[in-house]
Amino acid sequence: MGMSLRRSISLDVSRVSGVRGLFNYNLSCCVNALLQSFSATTELFDLLNRWQPSAESECPHNIPLQLKRALHAMRDPQQPAPHCDFLDCLHYNYILRYIEHDADEVFHAILNLIQQQMSDLSLAAEIKNLYKITMEGQIHCLECAYVHCVSTFFLSLPLHVSEDKNTLEDCIRSFFAVQKLENSEKFFCDRCEEKKPTAQGFKIVSLPSILCIHLKRFRSRSGFARKLFCEVTFPESFNMADILKEEKSTQEMLVRSYNLFAVIVHSGVTFGHYTAYIRSMQDQMWYFTNDSQVYPASWKEVQQTYGGLGYNTAYMLLYRTVGTETEQGSSS
């Protein structure tokens, strides 16, 4: 296929889907894949649009400002390099060029930099709340029955992947399963005033509109990272209440259906390449983005990133609650 033909096909695809390719500058595939997911998160785009940056944040090194501009430029087919300034800005903020990054780390870094650098604090908090999974950590002393509670939150749900076949539902259940900590893992109980065996677990306090799930496929052992290619199946939509059985008051809060709209894919072993599957808000179809290239895809192709035999494995999953999509109706 000639370059000009390929370019015209890709322009047609981006007109129909609203998804456009991003050139790979200095190993930017990780940021490119994340930008595709941010662009598909119209809730984030809308919040950034409500922000009127003050003069002091009008600087080329301000992450929320450059992200806002990049997401705008990505919507303009005439812009050849919509993300160049954002990549420069990341580099200035120590997310360096020419380095292979971990997508979940960069995702957190960008959200944290938005919190630090956005002049409108209430909008910054709204952006955080978009992703914020609030939980209560409970540490139950098995000796005196005292329950220590710690409030905590996650911006992405970090799920352990076992070296076997996994389902997303099982991974979520095991994250919330109560764990007994004994022997060397004993916890200091304030009431007993010494280390005692405990049972620990997390309880969900609130769920966000955008649920980001991080499949922990990298395991580090004595300084070396190893990637797990094991199968993790995941559904196109699910309801947390069907996965976690809680007491009635909590159960009602868990009744939230989530629909998958972005999958960040890691290919290769430790050094690798990032791509993304994006479900277009315009036509509700799946698209595969590999840096500059955008192709129509199908749910069957997305499912090939489950792992097991495949070289390309889903690494981050982004779900949104049903009813928060800005374009309703034509869901397939």
Ligand SMILES: [Zn+2]
């Ligand atoms: Zn105790």
